[in-house]
Amino acid sequence: MAPAAALTPVRAVGRLTLLCLQTLGAVTLFALRSLRAILLGPWFPGQILRQLAAIGFFSLPVVGLTAVFTGAALALNIYTGGGRFNAEQIMPQIVALGITRELGPVLAALMLAGRVSATIAAEIGAMRTTEQIDAMRTLSTDPFGYLVAPRIVAAVIALPILTVVADIIGIGGGWAVAVGFLDFNPTVYIRATVDFVQAGDVGTGLLKAMVFGLIVALMGCYHGYRATGGARGVGRATTNAVVSAAILIFASDYLLTTLFTRR
Amino acid sequence: MSGARPKLEWRNVTKRFGDVTVLDRLTLSVETGRSMVIIGGSGQGKSVMIKLALGLVAPDGGRVVLDGRGLPGFGGRLQRRLLARSGVLFQSAALFDSLTVWENVAFRLINADGVSRKAARRRALDALARVRLEEAVADVFPSELSGGMQKRVGLARAIAADPEVLFFDEPTTGLDPVTAAVINDLIVDQVRRLGCTAVSITHDLASARRIGDEIAMLHEGQIVWQGAPGELDQTSNPHVRAFVAG
Ligand SMILES: Nc1ncnc2c1ncn2[C@@H]1O[C@H](COP(=O)(O)OP(=O)(O)O)[C@@H](O)[C@H]1O
Ligand SMILES: [Mg+2]
Numbered sequence: 001m002a003p004a005a006a007l008t009p010v011r012a013v014g015r016l017t018l019l020c021l022q023t024l025g026a027v028t029l030f031a032l033r034s035l036r037a038i039l040l041g042p043w044f045p046g047q048i049l050r051q052l053a054a055i056g057f058f059s060l061p062v063v064g065l066t067a068v069f070t071g072a073a074l075a076l077n078i079y080t081g082g083g084r085f086n087a088e089q090i091m092p093q094i095v096a097l098g099i100t101r102e103l104g105p106v107l108a109a110l111m112l113a114g115r116v117s118a119t120i121a122a123e124i125g126a127m128r129t130t131e132q133i134d135a136m137r138t139l140s141t142d143p144f145g146y147l148v149a150p151r152i153v154a155a156v157i158a159l160p161i162l163t164v165v166a167d168i169i170g171i172g173g174g175w176a177v178a179v180g181f182l183d184f185n186p187t188v189y190i191r192a193t194v195d196f197v198q199a200g201d202v203g204t205g206l207l208k209a210m211v212f213g214l215i216v217a218l219m220g221c222y223h224g225y226r227a228t229g230g231a232r233g234v235g236r237a238t239t240n241a242v243v244s245a246a247i248l249i250f251a252s253d254y255l256l257t258t259l260f261t262r263r
Numbered sequence: 264m265s266g267a268r269p270k271l272e273w274r275n276v277t278k279r280f281g282d283v284t285v286l287d288r289l290t291l292s293v294e295t296g297r298s299m300v301i302i303g304g305s306g307q308g309k310s311v312m313i314k315l316a317l318g319l320v321a322p323d324g325g326r327v328v329l330d331g332r333g334l335p336g337f338g339g340r341l342q343r344r345l346l347a348r349s350g351v352l353f354q355s356a357a358l359f360d361s362l363t364v365w366e367n368v369a370f371r372l373i374n375a376d377g378v379s380r381k382a383a384r385r386r387a388l389d390a391l392a393r394v395r396l397e398e399a400v401a402d403v404f405p406s407e408l409s410g411g412m413q414k415r416v417g418l419a420r421a422i423a424a425d426p427e428v429l430f431f432d433e434p435t436t437g438l439d440p441v442t443a444a445v446i447n448d449l450i451v452d453q454v455r456r457l458g459c460t461a462v463s464i465t466h467d468l469a470s471a472r473r474i475g476d477e478i479a480m481l482h483e484g485q486i487v488w489q490g491a492p493g494e495l496d497q498t499s500n501p502h503v504r505a506f507v508a509g
Binding site (some may be wrong): 042054123126127130131132134135136138139140141146 | 314318321343346347349350351353354357358359361362370371374375376405420
């Protein structure tokens with residue numbers, strides 16, 4: 001009994017490792033099947049448009065609200081921090097950099113993880129557990145082409161656009177508090193921002209956004225597609241989709257940022 | 264009967280889920296143009312048999328044979344051909360709840376066969392009429408319909424593209440006797456009209472007698488009895504007798 005007990009933690013680590021590898025393999029396989037459907041078709045343009053509306057257009061309010069408050073709060077914090085070096089005047093530049101390179105894409109992606117990953121997982125999960133996905137296959141229609149590919153394509157297109165919106169509104173939020181409470185000159189603030197921001201700052205943000213879009217849709221589809229066991233299973237799939245999407249967004253954000261950082 | 268060609272065969276098919284062997288070297292063949300009914304207790308693997316035949320589930324051993332040619336596995340051309348020529352009524356109807364009734368019925372026509380929406384709608388209305396549903400239901404969503412009507416829509420969806428093989432998974436389970444009788448008659452009508460091969464699952468004996476040319480009983484992973492509906496009451500097979508006695 002004693003040696004077995006001593007091995008318990010080892011066994012647990014081993015099991016966890018196997019589980020991780022298994023999940024990684026399953027997600028990769030799912031992504032490859034999705035990619036094949038995206039590249040080779042058959043394509044369903046009507047479904048893509050529908051998803052663009054659901055994922056992109058209807059996410060504008062949440063993304064906009066998040067961006068304006070974060071931009072405003074960021075501006076106030078940088079003003080406080082800058083004040084310690086008598087460098088308050090650098091605020092517009094730092095706000096613009098922080099929003100375009102980091103906060104715009106990450107905030108938009110997190111909002112989409114909550115809103116879109118969850119919806120996708122619930123929709124596809126419900127279709128799976130009520131045999132609608134099996135039914136679709138018997139009707140000679142590939143669910144990867146009809147359900148998965150349009151959602152991934154729509155998310156990869158929509159998130160960069162939402163990020164541009166978040167960039168503009170976020171910087172606008174910073175501008176509003178700067179002009180309203182901190183006595184910045186409105187035109188000077190805008191001039192400073194426009195002169196400072198480089199195409200690369202916005203570009204790296206948009207590149208991140210595309211990757212985040214892929215993550216958001218892929219996690220929703222993957223967890224929904226594997227849902228089993230009725231309403232409870234769909235609930236579990238939804239939670240897993242949101243949590244895994246959020247973690248992967250943060251992890252890939254760090255990795256991508258290291259790629260974009262020149263030393 | 265011995266001269267007829269089998270349309271669909273399960274040859275030595277084995278299927279396991281984890282440690283549980285659901286089908287154990289099961290063999291059954293259905294002749295072209297005949298209506299086969301599979302009976303058996305719940306959880307015996309009747310639905311799994313259909314899913315195997317459709318390639319929705321992969322066998323662990325043996326194979327399913329269509330027109331004398333084996334279905335080697337998933338995604339093959341032969342499987343796509345089988346799916347293109349078959350219609351399925353699922354146990355739960357499995358209608359797409361985000362689409363209207365007529366879009367459900369026309370789903371294959373629009374999304375796989377490239378039929379225009381206008382022509383597809385006309386054919387969908389035609390299929391709905393064949394299961395005695397009025398045009399008024401065409402534009403509502405499935406959730407607004409009763410269980411019996413949903414089954415009829417499922418049946419219309421299965422027959423809309425004029426299939427050669429029809430699968431019915433418990434078409435009358437959960438319906439009142441009158442509605443069940445209507446569904447049974449519709450199935451018999453449509454199978455005759457299309458001249459297709461049918462495989463139905465049921466644990467409702469009245470339904471089995473009504474729609475089957477032939478009945479097979481699945482028990483513990485194998486076909487333990489096979490015969491004409493009239494023979495159900497004469498056989499000495501203990502499994503069938505227990506089933507018939509309820
Ligand atoms: N996808 C699956 N995963 C695990 N077990 C399954 C799956 N599908 C069916 N089973 C199991 O196989 C057995 C037969 O199921 P089924 O064919 O649905 O029975 P029935 O004869 O009532 O239609 C059941 O014990 C069921 O739990
Ligand atoms: Mg069943």
